Every structure is written in C-alpha cells, then in structure tokens.
Amino acid sequence: MMLKIWLHAILLFYGLFFNAxxxxxxxxxxxxxxxxxxxxxxxxxxxxxxxxxxxxxxxxxxxxxxxxxxxxxxxxxxxxxxxxxxxxxxxxxxxxxxxxxxxxxxxxxxxxxxxxxxxxxxxxxxxxxxxxxxxxxxxxxxxxxxxxxxxxxxxxxxxxxxxxxxxxxxxxxxxxxxxxxxxxxxxxxxxxxxxxxxxxxxxxxxxxxxxxLEYALFRPLPLVKQIVDPNTLFHYxxxxxxxxxxxxxxxxxxxxxxxxxxxxxxxxxxxxxxxxxxxxxxxxxxxxxxxxxxxxxxxxxxxxxxxxxxxxxxxxxxxxxxxxxxxxxxxxxxxxxxxxxxxxxxxxSGSLGANSSTVFCIARPGADESSLRDGLNWACGPGQANCAAIQQGQPCYNPNTLQNHASYAYNDYYQRMHNSGGTCDFGGTATLTSDDPSHGSCRFTGSSNSSRGGQLPPAPGPVAPLSGSSRNVVFHFGTVVAVTATLFLLDMNFRFSL
Structure with missing residues (x-):
C-alpha cells in the first residue's frame, strides 16, 4: 500500500508539471x-x-x-x-x-x-x-x-x-x-x-x-482581407x-x-x-x-x-x-x-520555448518569396513592427534581401507581441531559433548584445519594407474594420457547424 501511495505521489508531481x-x-x-x-x-x-x-x-x-x-x-x-x-x-x-x-x-x-x-x-x-x-x-x-x-x-x-x-x-x-x-x-x-x-x-x-483559404491554413492574408473582431479589435x-x-x-x-x-x-x-x-x-x-x-x-x-x-x-x-x-x-x-x-x-511540438529571451523569430529558409513578401508587408504594416532599421542607409538594410528584411521584421513583431498572443508563423514562412541573428552593427530586437539591452522602444508608424518593392505599405485600420464588418454582415445568415 505504501508503495502504491508513493507511486501516485510521483505521478501527481509529474502531472502537475507535464507542460513545463x-x-x-x-x-x-x-x-x-x-x-x-x-x-x-x-x-x-x-x-x-x-x-x-x-x-x-x-x-x-x-x-x-x-x-x-x-x-x-x-x-x-x-x-x-x-x-x-x-x-x-x-x-x-x-x-x-x-x-x-x-x-x-x-x-x-x-x-x-x-x-x-x-x-x-x-x-x-x-x-x-x-x-x-x-x-x-x-x-x-x-x-x-x-x-x-x-x-x-x-x-x-x-x-x-x-x-x-x-x-x-x-x-x-x-x-x-x-x-x-x-x-x-x-x-x-x-x-x-x-x-x-x-x-x-x-x-x-x-x-x-x-x-x-489562406485564413484556414494559417497563411498570411492580404491587407484587404485581414480578419479583425470589430468589438475587441483583436487581429485573427x-x-x-x-x-x-x-x-x-x-x-x-x-x-x-x-x-x-x-x-x-x-x-x-x-x-x-x-x-x-x-x-x-x-x-x-x-x-x-x-x-x-x-x-x-x-x-x-x-x-x-x-x-x-x-x-x-x-x-x-x-x-x-x-x-x-x-x-x-x-x-x-x-x-x-x-x-x-x-x-x-x-x-x-514544444521544442522551442516561445517565452525564452534567447528565442528569435526569423524567416524560414526556402520559404516562398510571394508568401514571404506578404508576411513582411503585414509585419511592417498592421503588425506594427518597427521596420526603421531595414530602411536604406540603416544598420539592418544589408544584406538587401527579402530573407534578411523579413527576418528582422518578423522578430521585431514577435518580441513585442508573443506575450500578448502574437505568434512566429506568418503563414509558415517563419521559424523560431535560439541563435541570435544579429550581425555587424545590426542588432535584432531582444538580442542581449543590443545597445538597448533588449528593451523594446515604442513602435513608430508602419515603415515600408524595401525588399521586392519600393511602394509604401499604408495600413488603413478603418478599412480593415469595415471589411470585417462586411464579413460579419455576410455571416449573419451563416452558421458555423461541423
């Protein structure tokens, strides 16, 4: 009997911490x-x-x-x-x-x-x-x-x-x-x-x-299709x-x-x-x-x-x-x-701890360029990442590649938002790494080597990503809410069910 109680105690301890x-x-x-x-x-x-x-x-x-x-x-x-x-x-x-x-x-x-x-x-x-x-x-x-x-x-x-x-x-x-x-x-x-x-x-x-379909598959959505709850303004x-x-x-x-x-x-x-x-x-x-x-x-x-x-x-x-x-x-x-x-x-599953200060979110090698560009545009637009450092003449502009710019933007968004539900996914074009991607004078947000000591300054307004396009990305939040409201009205007669 004592052995059985002892085993149950061990299992109880394990059960309390199985999600560690x-x-x-x-x-x-x-x-x-x-x-x-x-x-x-x-x-x-x-x-x-x-x-x-x-x-x-x-x-x-x-x-x-x-x-x-x-x-x-x-x-x-x-x-x-x-x-x-x-x-x-x-x-x-x-x-x-x-x-x-x-x-x-x-x-x-x-x-x-x-x-x-x-x-x-x-x-x-x-x-x-x-x-x-x-x-x-x-x-x-x-x-x-x-x-x-x-x-x-x-x-x-x-x-x-x-x-x-x-x-x-x-x-x-x-x-x-x-x-x-x-x-x-x-x-x-x-x-x-x-x-x-x-x-x-x-x-x-x-x-x-x-x-x-992109919404169902965890892929990035174009700006005009962003899904926002009009009551909480949560982005889904x-x-x-x-x-x-x-x-x-x-x-x-x-x-x-x-x-x-x-x-x-x-x-x-x-x-x-x-x-x-x-x-x-x-x-x-x-x-x-x-x-x-x-x-x-x-x-x-x-x-x-x-x-x-x-x-x-x-x-x-x-x-x-x-x-x-x-x-x-x-x-x-x-x-x-x-x-x-x-x-x-x-x-x-669970191989990387999202709350670790040593974890960074970067662009996945070999990711589809079109999807990567959509993810970068979203991060620097509605995601409100601070993309100033990847503008021409700034410390993280070089190498001037879509992969590098997306990595910086993804990571800035993730470091700011992961404690509030933000994820390192971007439609499957992102991945977590414990290796600090900082290089030269370019310091990624959250890096212990950053002159800011890992502190995150307030994000400025959206800054246009430079890779693949010189056009500015302007995020009209009211447009997104309007699109969301339209979807909601269309959904009034639609009932989700299995």
Whole structure:
C-alpha cells in the first residue's frame, strides 16, 4: 500500500508539471482501418516520430498494454454507447475505471478520459445524463486515488456554438445551456479542461467563400482581407485561433473563467471527391505543419494569450471504413506500413520555448518569396513592427534581401507581441531559433548584445519594407474594420457547424 501511495505521489508531481516544456501536439489513433497495424507496431511508429501524446477513441486493452513503459501520455475514451449506463449507475462507472484505468497505471501513463464524443449533437437524448456520467467517473477516480493524475472531460463540436464570428459575441446554443452549465461547473471544480473539436476545414468549406483559404491554413492574408473582431479589435491571423476564442467567449458568456481549452480534434483531409477540391495533400501538409508551429509557440488565442493550446491532430491512419464522403476516409498522416502520407514533423511540438529571451523569430529558409513578401508587408504594416532599421542607409538594410528584411521584421513583431498572443508563423514562412541573428552593427530586437539591452522602444508608424518593392505599405485600420464588418454582415445568415 505504501508503495502504491508513493507511486501516485510521483505521478501527481509529474502531472502537475507535464507542460513545463511548452504546449504539445498529440495524435489521434482511430481504429476503423482495414489493415490496422498491431498495437506493438503502432507504438513503434509513435516512438519513431517522437510523438508524446495520443488520444484513443476507446480504451482498448491491447493498445494500453503496448503503451506501457513508453512515457507517452494517453487520453482514453468512454464510447457514446457506454455513456448512458455510466451516467445512470455509479457502480458501472467504478467498474469502467477499474477495468480501463486503474488496471494500467502507473505503467501506462493515462492522464485524461474523454467521456463520449460530441454527445450533445451526436446523441442528444443522452445529453441530460452526460454530467452524471462525468461525475460518476470522477468519484470512481477519487476512490482509486487517481483523480489528481487523470482528468475527466467531454469533447464538444463547434456546432454547439451558435455563431463563432466575431469571437467576442460567440455564445453556446441556448437550448444546451442547462447541460453546459453543469459541465462547466464540473470542469471548474475538478480543475479539468474544456475539450473542443475545431476543424477549420469544415468551417472554410461551409463559408462558401466568405473566408479565404489562406485564413484556414494559417497563411498570411492580404491587407484587404485581414480578419479583425470589430468589438475587441483583436487581429485573427488564423481561423483556428478564432474558433478557440469563440469557445472561450462562449464559456465567459455563462460567467465561467479559468477553464483552459484543449483542442481534442483538428486536422485537414489530404484527398477528397470531385466536389471536395480543397481536400488535397498540399493543403493537409500546410495546415498540419503550420498548426504544429502555431501550437509550439506556447501561446493562446488573442483573448487568452497566456494559455497554450494543447492540440490533437486527427489522425494517425486513414480510417477507410468510415462512411460519408471520400474526404472522411483520408485524414491520416501515416500509412499502415509506417510511411508518411506527407512530410510532417510532430517532434517540433514544444521544442522551442516561445517565452525564452534567447528565442528569435526569423524567416524560414526556402520559404516562398510571394508568401514571404506578404508576411513582411503585414509585419511592417498592421503588425506594427518597427521596420526603421531595414530602411536604406540603416544598420539592418544589408544584406538587401527579402530573407534578411523579413527576418528582422518578423522578430521585431514577435518580441513585442508573443506575450500578448502574437505568434512566429506568418503563414509558415517563419521559424523560431535560439541563435541570435544579429550581425555587424545590426542588432535584432531582444538580442542581449543590443545597445538597448533588449528593451523594446515604442513602435513608430508602419515603415515600408524595401525588399521586392519600393511602394509604401499604408495600413488603413478603418478599412480593415469595415471589411470585417462586411464579413460579419455576410455571416449573419451563416452558421458555423461541423
């Protein structure tokens, strides 16, 4: 007994600090696969790709055994078919915990339980019993002395949020308020997190052109298409951030705070039918790699900049047995034989600490010049970076290259804004580095070698970037707000939903 208590104490300590290295990107392992590899082979694939967090749609014993002694953090799931019974009978909840959690820890590092999957919208008749199911499972964890290691929550789709744009006015569909309030009370009382399934792919497709593809893929937007919340004036560089903020504001509208959001599903299909042109390899690769870079910045959305967005990508393998359109069967990032569908580096997640004073944001080598120029124009324009140093005759003008000028502008923006939600992404044209890019008399913002000692002076008005164009970039904020208001009006009859 003393040994068991000692082990739980160690796991509690570890659980309290598991995010010390920054936000993580995990992967979902679906099982509707014709030639699903063995659990041992799946774990080998996970370890080869340095994947540290997985979500299972069930609590398969073979998979849980294979994950033992790997250190990989595991989210197990109560299936929708099990929710009613667990909610009605505490004894059934206790049996579920004993069979699917207590039997495997501490060797298998189970840290969370997802109770059902989008229960409110997929099986609405079970909605009234969902809070009881969560409570019964938590009480069973308490009885097993596992409640500090294992969190209990339930994944929600964006469909329960009536209108997510602008994010500042987003609210839950009022028909669910009674159940959602009970769930939020539970999450707050147990110090758990809100599970959100957020898919910019679906939101983009259903917008019928209201929102540009670049916005869904984390790419820089032209000045005339900047997305700004007209109420808060928060700039949203990606639909992903806007969806997360819509959920935060919906929670706040019910007078709850302090509940972090974990994105339990997101991703992009890499193949689709004739009527699904945006389900493409290039878009899937762009979305997921940009997502990883975004999450790795260890910052939250504009309304909650200090809360990282831990995220799970859907999914490891194509679930070719799923019904529906062609795209439904083509979300996987790895083929069953272990080869990659496209280049994706999940090990980037959390590799650099965004709040470190020694981290700089620079232009990614080999980035597309057109995208790089858009990113530079945005940084020196609406991003309000201080670009004076890259003007002709100034210390950072040479080398007079797009790469050099973008690196300076990106870094100046990032050093000013990363504590307020600014990210080092710029549509995938930027990357973090611990190497100080300063050279000669050119000192990058935040450099310990800077004569300013790393202090950031007030940013002047926008200064025109010089690479590739001699034209001035003038940012008309009123124009952006007007465009945003137009988008909002167009959206009045449009409802984001999965």
């Amino acid at each position: 290295d920054g936000a993580f990107v995990g992967i979902i392992i679906g099982t509707d696969v014709s030639n699903l590899p063995s659990p041992t082979d799946i774990v080998a694939i996970l370890r080869a790709r340095q994947i540290t967090h997985v979500r299972l749609f069930d609590a398969d014993p073979h998979m849980l055994n294979a994950l033992s002694n790997t250190g990989i953090e595991v989210m197990v799931s109560v299936t929708n078919e099990e929710v009613l019974g667990i909610g009605e009978l505490p004894s059934r909840a206790a049996a579920w915990i004993n069979k699917n959690v207590a039997a495997y820890v501490p060797s298998t590092n189970i840290t969370a339980i997802a109770v059902g999957s989008e229960v409110l919208t997929s099986i609405p008749h079970a909605a009234p019993i969902l809070p009881s199911a969560m409570s019964n499972l938590y009480k069973a964890l308490v009885a097993s002395n596992l409640n500090y290691q294992v969190k209990v929550s339930t994944p929600h789709s964006m469909d329960i949020i009536s209108r997510p744009f602008p994010p500042s006015t987003a609210t839950f569909n009022s028909s669910w308020n009674s159940t959602i309030i009970q769930i939020l009370q539970f999450l707050r009382n147990t110090k758990s997190f809100y599970m959100l399934n957020a898919y910019p792919y679906y939101e983009y497709v259903k917008s019928n052109g209201i929102f540009p 560089s990606s639909m992903f951030d806007a969806l997360v903020d819509a959920a935060y504001n919906s929670i706040s509208a019910l007078n709850f705070s302090g509940i972090p959001i974990v994105v339990t599903e997101t991703g992009w299909p890499w193949f689709g039918g004739a009527n699904e042109p945006d389900a493409a390899v290039e878009n899937a690769e762009t979305y997921n790699n940009n997502l990883i870079r975004r999450v790795s910045n260890d910052s939250g959305p504009p309304s909650q900049p200090t809360i990282p967005i831990n995220t799970y990508i859907y999914e490891l393998f194509n679930e070719d047995k799923r019904p529906g359109p062609v795209s439904e069967r083509n979300w996987g990032v790895v083929f069953p034989n272990g080869t990659s569908v496209y280049d994706l580096n999940l090990s980037n």
